[in-house]
């Protein structure tokens with residue numbers, strides 16, 4: 035799962051990014067509206083976490099632009115301006131949730147998960163696919179009633195493919211899910227994780243469509 039975090043307080047931004055990373059979210063951290071908008075143009079995000087007081091304006095403008103384009107990416111507003119008026123303004127502009135500073139990182143992660151679930155039109159936290167059950171809240175995978183341990187990156191790849199079962203997902207999209215801008219991307223990383231997933235869950239779990247991408251067959 036890929037998150038865009040827009041926060042100009044460098045320390046808070048980094049602490050939040052690390053917290054999200056520990057939960058398995060690849061997070062791009064940007065500190066102003068300009069960078070946020072170019073990130074949104076070039077990447078696909080599952081959730082946007084948005085501070086309002088930014089050096090080049092009010093973060094709410096990013097949200098308004100997204101909604102004007104009918105982009106429904108879930109947005110959590112993160113701000114110290116926790117008055118009812120600001121909350122209403124944010125929600126009116128199309129925010130999906132609102133968290134006042136100081137906040138608990140675990141609460142932010144739980145809300146991020148909840149919004150992502152809503153966005154994939156699957157209100158149940160449990161994702162099932164053939165004889166496999168995935169629980170994104172605990173990273174638990176059960177196959178044939180047996181617990182299978184997956185690394186966070188393997189989990190993200192499997193979840194992405196299963197959520198869109200029957201559709202081909204390109205290697206680039208899978209790579210994007212795994213890394214933030216500042217992480218080194220090695221060209222065979224996705225292959226390595228797919229190989230491990232097949233070893234753990236069986237060869238037929240993921241098909242490779244040569245030159246196009248990967249698919250979890252329906």
Ligand code: CA
Pocket residue numbers: 041042043085086087088
């Ligand atoms: Ca700020």
